[in-house]
Structures are given as structure tokens and as C-alpha cells.
Amino acid sequence: MNKETLKKTVEAILFSSDTPLTVKELASFLDVEKSLVKEAMDLLAEDYKDRGVNLVAIAGGYQFLTSPNVYRFVADFHKRESKHSFSRASLETLAIIAYRQPITAQEIAALRGVQSVSQILRNLLEKNLIKIAGKKDVVGKPSLYKTTRFFLETFGLNSLDDLPDLKELGVEE
Amino acid sequence: MNKETLKKTVEAILFSSDTPLTVKELASFLDVEKSLVKEAMDLLAEDYKDRGVNLVAIAGGYQFLTSPNVYRFVADFHKRESKHSFSRASLETLAIIAYRQPITAQEIAALRGVQSVSQILRNLLEKNLIKIAGKKDVVGKPSLYKTTRFFLETFGLNSLDDLPDLKELGVEE
Amino acid sequence: MEDFANFEIEIQNFTGPLDLLLQLIRKHKLEISEISISEITDKYSRVLKKMQEMNLDIAGDYFVMASTLMLMKAKSLIPREKEAFEEMKEELIFKLEEYEKITAQAKILAEKLNARQKMFERGFKEDFVSKERPLVVAENGAFILANLYAGVLRRLKALEPDIIKKSKYTMKQVVSAIYDFFRRRKKARFYEIVKGKDKSYVVYSFSSVLELIKENILKGVQTSHFAEIILLKGKKYSYKERDRIISRYE
Numbered sequence: 001m002n003k004e005t006l007k008k009t010v011e012a013i014l015f016s017s018d019t020p021l022t023v024k025e026l027a028s029f030l031d032v033e034k035s036l037v038k039e040a041m042d043l044l045a046e047d048y049k050d051r052g053v054n055l056v057a058i059a060g061g062y063q064f065l066t067s068p069n070v071y072r073f074v075a076d077f078h079k080r081e082s083k084h085s086f087s088r089a090s091l092e093t094l095a096i097i098a099y100r101q102p103i104t105a106q107e108i109a110a111l112r113g114v115q116s117v118s119q120i121l122r123n124l125l126e127k128n129l130i131k132i133a134g135k136k137d138v139v140g141k142p143s144l145y146k147t148t149r150f151f152l153e154t155f156g157l158n159s160l161d162d163l164p165d166l167k168e169l170g171v172e173e
Numbered sequence: 174m175n176k177e178t179l180k181k182t183v184e185a186i187l188f189s190s191d192t193p194l195t196v197k198e199l200a201s202f203l204d205v206e207k208s209l210v211k212e213a214m215d216l217l218a219e220d221y222k223d224r225g226v227n228l229v230a231i232a233g234g235y236q237f238l239t240s241p242n243v244y245r246f247v248a249d250f251h252k253r254e255s256k257h258s259f260s261r262a263s264l265e266t267l268a269i270i271a272y273r274q275p276i277t278a279q280e281i282a283a284l285r286g287v288q289s290v291s292q293i294l295r296n297l298l299e300k301n302l303i304k305i306a307g308k309k310d311v312v313g314k315p316s317l318y319k320t321t322r323f324f325l326e327t328f329g330l331n332s333l334d335d336l337p338d339l340k341e342l343g344v345e346e
Numbered sequence: 347m348e349d350f351a352n353f354e355i356e357i358q359n360f361t362g363p364l365d366l367l368l369q370l371i372r373k374h375k376l377e378i379s380e381i382s383i384s385e386i387t388d389k390y391s392r393v394l395k396k397m398q399e400m401n402l403d404i405a406g407d408y409f410v411m412a413s414t415l416m417l418m419k420a421k422s423l424i425p426r427e428k429e430a431f432e433e434m435k436e437e438l439i440f441k442l443e444e445y446e447k448i449t450a451q452a453k454i455l456a457e458k459l460n461a462r463q464k465m466f467e468r469g470f471k472e473d474f475v476s477k478e479r480p481l482v483v484a485e486n487g488a489f490i491l492a493n494l495y496a497g498v499l500r501r502l503k504a505l506e507p508d509i510i511k512k513s514k515y516t517m518k519q520v521v522s523a524i525y526d527f528f529r530r531r532k533k534a535r536f537y538e539i540v541k542g543k544d545k546s547y548v549v550y551s552f553s554s555v556l557e558l559i560k561e562n563i564l565k566g567v568q569t570s571h572f573a574e575i576i577l578l579k580g581k582k583y584s585y586k587e588r589d590r591i592i593s594r595y596e
Contacts, residue, residue, distance in 0.1 A: 008242065008243050009246045011224060011225030012226055012247050012466070013239075013246065015225070015226045015239060016239050017251075018468075053184060053185055064188070067181060069178075076202075080202065092495075095495035163488055164305055164488060164489055165316070169295065169492060170291065170496075171496040171500060237468060238465035247466050248466075259459070260361075261361050262361040264452040264455055264456055265361055265452045268454070269448055271451070284441075285445070286411065287405070298489050299493065305489060327459070328455060328459050329462025335458075336451070
């Protein structure tokens with residue numbers, strides 16, 4: 001392997017790895033001298049010195065990290081992205097509310113086969129995906145939950161009628 | 174934000190993302206003109222042209238990916254071949270949807286000469302490669318299927334126009 | 347069987363009856379537009395038979411095509427059905443040509459996929475699709491919701507006793523209907539038995555007839571090698587045998 005290919009290979013492996021890698025690891029994997037890998041890393045560190053991404057020595061190894069100068073933007077961008085990610089349990093709860101609304105916490109818990117969904121409901125209320133829409137007229141007057149308009153926006157729906165037909169999924173309601 | 178900082182910010186955000194991001198997404202997040210973001214991306218694509226990592230146009234956006242030239246080493250290092258594998262039947266079904274969308278399940282089945290494709294469609298929906306995009310205005314209102322943005326990402330296409338016409342390949346359409 | 351040796355590898359990999367037909371056409375270097383129906387029917391039936399001998403689980407789709415091909419062959423022999431035959435043949439050719447395009451397009455997709463998979467994204471991990479990874483709601487969010495809800499319903503259903511959905515026809519009905527046919531006559535054409543019926547009836551009849559032939563209850567004859575199947579009462583034709591066959595499916 002010539003020096004040019006070695007440098008590109010090291011660059012690609014470091015990029016695609018989510019943990020720092022040591023010179024030793026790479027040298028042994030690529031079956032080349034450690035000094036050659038070290039040289040390639042140094043050249044890369046130099047190349048990336050003034051970029052938005054730097055090659056940083058960390059935990060005895062090397063890792064590509066975004067530059068501290070632009071840290072704020074990167075962090076904010078990914079935080080915003082994570083707004084659209086949900087745990088399976090909360091998405092399942094949301095699905096039940098979407099298809100069964102209005103519905104009480106107890107009914108949701110029964111459908112999911114769990115004791116309580118109050119933590120998840122609080123979370124969904126905070127995210128403005130569901131709302132309380134009155135009380136059910138039974139003993140204890142439990143709250144009834146419904147999805148919000150923001151829910152429709154988040155899931156790209158015009159109305160609740162746009163929710164996929166369950167028959168297509170091979171399930172009878 | 175000056176052009177230099179913008180370029181570094183775009184670079185850092187793209188670098189830290191594992192999915193393609195569009196000019197529009199970044200421009201709206203950073204609150205700058207789309208043309209400026211586009212310019213920064215073009216400069217970056219040029220910078221990375223001959224490196225071990227390239228900036229590739231995918232699914233209408235851009236994504237940093239390791240160079241295909243060093244593929245073997247990267248794959249071996251992570252002991253991993255490809256993420257997705259498809260049966261011929263699913264590839265055919267995807268090809269039908271990709272080239273003829275929007276299309277109904279019944280139309281797909283007729284083209285493939287089989288009674289039902291619901292199992293394969295369910296599977297492709299689960300993998301987020303296709304989506305239901307409305308109903309056809311005929312008796313029974315069957316769902317219409319389309320490919321998703323994730324389909325473009327998975328197949329490394331920038332847009333559906335990247336799928337070559339059969340005429341170009343010397344097959345009569 | 348001349349050329350099944352190297353065909354066997356692919357035998358389990360057909361994606362459907364059109365795929366099987368197209369592979370047969372390619373194998374024999376024929377032009378789609380110039381296929382002879384009786385020849386292709388014969389070749390098709392032989393592969394189907396081979397698949398049955400290998401005890402492969404064959405989808406009904408293959409039998410539907412077999413019956414369609416046989417029906418076409420039958421029509422081609424009847425002068426007044428000539429026009430209907432030509433129409434069916436044209437339709438089949440059109441379907442095959444469309445299907446050929448699809449295989450070419452699927453190949454393009456496979457090539458694109460292959461090229462994309464030579465590139466890796468950031469943070470490429472072994473457990474990339476770990477179950478704990480949060481679900482990202484993108485354009486397919488509504489489907490993910492629907493699917494989760496369907497999962498909830500399926501989970502609930504799993505606790506209920508299983509109710510097996512009855513199909514439109516039963517073997518009992520079909521076998522009885524075939525027997526009715528032979529009440530006042532000694533012979534019938536397969537085409538007559540399924541005339542005017544829907545596809546699933548044709549499938550049921552076809553497999554029942556095969557079963558009855560195997561049991562010597564009926565006899566299948568062909569006047570020439572590629573001609574339509576004519577059915578005759580067999581050595582073991584009796585109502586007792588009918589009930590025995592039917593009882594297997596109860």
C-alpha cells in the first residue's frame with residue numbers, strides 16, 4: 001500500500017468509526033509499520049487543523065471531532081433533530097391515542113399490557129403532541145386524551161382520516 | 174456569519190450527521206441564504222474530492238461518505254458488509270414502485286404476475302423504503318405507494334431522475 | 347429431461363410465474379414475441395412438475411399460470427376460439443415484455459445499491475440497528491404509528507382463540523363438483539370443469555385433478571404431446587374413494 005492510499009484508508013476508517021482508534025490498532029489491522037500509520041495521522045491532523053472538523057488525540061488514540069469553534073451550532077442542530085425521535089413505548093402510546101381517541105390512561109395501559117402510562121403521557125403532553133379533552137363519565141372521572149394539531153403536523157397528516165388503514169397491515173380492528 | 178465560519182459550520186454539521194442534509198434544512202437552521210449554503214457545500218465537495226472521505230450528493234442533500242476506493246479496508250475493519258440485502262422479489266417490487274409511482278398494490282401484483290404482494294409491501298414499509306401516498310380514486314380507494322427519501326439514501330440516488338432510462342441501456346422501452 | 351441439470355439451482359429462486367416463463371424463454375434463446383404457446387406450456391409444466399417432485403412449497407400463482415396456459419392451448423385447437431386465443435396470447439406477450447423491463451430496472455437498483463454500499467457514513471457501528479435506537483419520525487411517521495398500533499392489536503389477538511378464516515372454496519366442494527361432472531359421462535376436458543370460474547377455483551380444481559389422477563380415480567390423456575388434458579374415469583373411480591379423498595381435507 002503506498003503512502004497516499006494509506007493516508008486515505010486511515011482517514012476513511014477514522015471517519016467511519018465512532019470511537020478513538022490507536023496507531024497500534026490501525027497498524028496491526030492494515031499490517032503496516034506503526035511509524036507509517038503515525039505519519040499518516042500527523043499529515044491528516046495537519047490537513048484538518050483549520051477545518052470545521054479536526055483530528056484530535058484522545059484517550060491514547062485519534063478521533064475526528066467537530067471544531068470547538070462551531071460547537072454551538074452543531075449541538076443545537078442535533079438537539080433539534082432529536083425532537084423527532086421517540087422511544088418505542090411513547091410512540092406506541094401515541095399510536096393508541098391516535099387510533100382510539102378519546103381514550104383514558106387506564107384504557108391505554110390495558111391495551112399496552114402495562115401497569116401505568118402516566119410518565120409517558122406527561123412527556124407527550126409536554127411535547128404538545130396530545131391534550132386532555134374532557135373527562136370520561138364513569139367512576140373517578142378519568143381524563144380523556146386526544147392528539148393535537150401539532151401531532152398532525154409532526155406526522156405529516158392533514159387529518160386523522162389520513163392515518164393508514166389497518167386492513168392494509170393485515171389487522172382487523 | 175462570514176463565509177469562512179459558514180463553511181466550517183456546514184462542514185461540521187454534515188460531518189457529524191449520519192444522514193444526508195439538504196441545503197434547505199441547513200439554510201433554515203442557520204438562518205442564511207440558501208445560495209450561500211449551496212456555495213459552501215460546493216466548495217467542500219471540491220475540497221474533499223480526492224480524499225478518503227467525500228461529500229456526496231444523495232437524496233437531494235449532501236452527506237460525507239468514505240471513498241469507494243478504500244471500501245475493502247473500511248468494510249473489513251468494521252467486519253461488516255452491507256446493511257441491507259434484498260431478495261429478487263423485493264428488488265423487483267421496489268423497481269416497479271420506483272419507476273411507476275404512484276401505484277397500487279393490485280397494479281404491482283399484476284405486473285409481477287402474482288396474486289398478492291402485501292407481505293413484501295409491508296416489509297418495505299417497515300424498512301421505510303416506501304410510503305403510502307394517498308388513495309387512488311377508483312372503486313375501493315386502494316392505497317397508492319411511492320418510494321421514500323430513505324429509499325434514495327439507501328440506494329445512493331440523488332433523485333429519481335438518477336434512475337437511468339432503459340433506452341440509455343439499449344433496452345427498448 | 348434434457349436441461350434441468352443446471353436449472354435446478356435457480357428453481358427455488360423464481361419470483362413468480364412470469365419470472366419462470368421468462369427464464370425459460372431466455373434459456374432457450376427465444377424471442378418473447380415469437381413464443382409458441384404449446385411449447386412454452388410444455389416446458390412450464392415440466393418445471394412445475396420438477397418443483398413438485400422436489401417437494402417445494404409452490405405458490406398458487408404458478409398453478410394459475412399453468413391453467414391459463416392450458417386454457418390457451420385448448421383454445422388454440424378450437425377454430426372458433428381462434429380470436430380469443432390470439433387475444434390471450436397478445437396479453438401474455440405484453441405482460442412478459444413489461445416484466446422483462448422490470449427485471450432490467452431491478453438490476454439497475456441492485457447496481458446502485460452495490461455502489462452505495464461501498465461507502466460508509468459517520469459512526470458506522472456493528473449494532474447499527476439496535477432495538478434501543480430511538481425511532482425517528484420522518485415522512486413515514488404515520489405508517490410507523492399504524493404499525494405499532496397494529497402490533498398492539500395483534501398482541502391482544504394472540505390472547506384470543508384462533509379463528510381460521512375459511513377460504514372461498516374447499517377441497518370437498520371442488521372434488522364433489524368434479525365427481526358431479528362424471529355422473530352421466532365418462533370423459534371431460536379440464537377446460538370444461540373450470541369454464542367460467544374464478545382463478546382460485548381453477549387452482550383448487552387443478553390440484554384436485556392432479557390428486558385424483560395420482561390416486562387412479564381419474565385418468566388424464568392427451569391426444570398429442572402438447573394437447574389439452576382429457577379426463578376419463580379411472581380404475582378406482584367410486585363414491586367411496588371420493589369420500590376417502592375428501593376426508594383427508596377435513
